[in-house]
Amino acid sequence: MPNKACVRAHTNIALIKYWGKRDETNFLPMNSSLSLTLDKLYTDTMVVFDEALPQDFFYLNGEQQGEKETQKISKFLDLFRAEKKTALRARVESINHVPTAAGLASSASAFAALAGAANLALGLDLDPQRLSTFARRGSGSATRSIYGGFVEWDMGTCSDDSFAVPVDDAGWDIGMVIVAVNQKAKEVSSRIGMKRTVETSPFYPAWVESAKKDILDIKAAIAAKDFIRLGEITEANGMKMHGTMLGAEPPFSYWEPDSIVAIKTAQALRKQGIPCYVTMDAGPNVKVLCRLSQAETIKAAFLEHFTEDKLIITKPGKGIRELTE
């Protein structure tokens, strides 16, 4: 058993959202979702299992993490220890090339990278599909970061068949401009936000029905390489998700004034004949789906309202891969 491995996983942005669990213990979603893996935002994670370690240790961006965060990692590693029938403790070192907890889905790349590294370090040899069912139990969105390009997370019928499926490598002039409105940690985590929405929003059942149709329509648009339809479905699905939160008790929204400025900027670009579509997650940041060949033009329009450091252009990313020293 090699006992040590380092893996890179890229974050992903959902175009058809995961927003609500039918089973909280196993992270089973209410609907299937579909995302785009991003090249520029990723997490590198090293794991070493060592019998000399009395407990698990977790370092994030070079800083040792406290009890709460380390416990989360230990609980996740227990899934892999149980699979390997070992009690070995581990040292985990993660470097997030993603503004942490700023609605840029940092949990997606973090748990996918950790899953990949634990799989290799313990010599479990889980295939990508089965590995995605492990990543899912760290954070639902991590399910999708196992693969690159457009990825579907099939909701499945149970823990074993709720996994990621690669849909398309997105290598046909697809890109994204991320508008990092702010990088503060959000007040309402996605986990709490979706739970409150499921439990109290009268709009929620309609969301689930609508998302089930949206994912069929978006897969048809991807198959046809129809960027306009892809963008329209993406923007509408994200807006419907955010609409459910306004109906929750108490109502809540992740939007900030600059989120609206970004949305209006994208709408103005469309009026000028440059197709670009917005989607938002559990934070104020706005992700603009566009043709990669037009990303610089789109960024120039956003520079009228946002500073350069808040604008990130990225092409589609690849699936997880081992980093050799």
Ligand SMILES: O=C(O)C[C@@](O)(CF)CCOP(=O)(O)OP(=O)(O)O
């Ligand atoms: O990514 C998407 O589909 C949409 C969201 O980003 C929010 F808009 C959900 C992310 O939820 P996540 O952090 O994965 O929740 P967990 O399973 O409770 O850890």
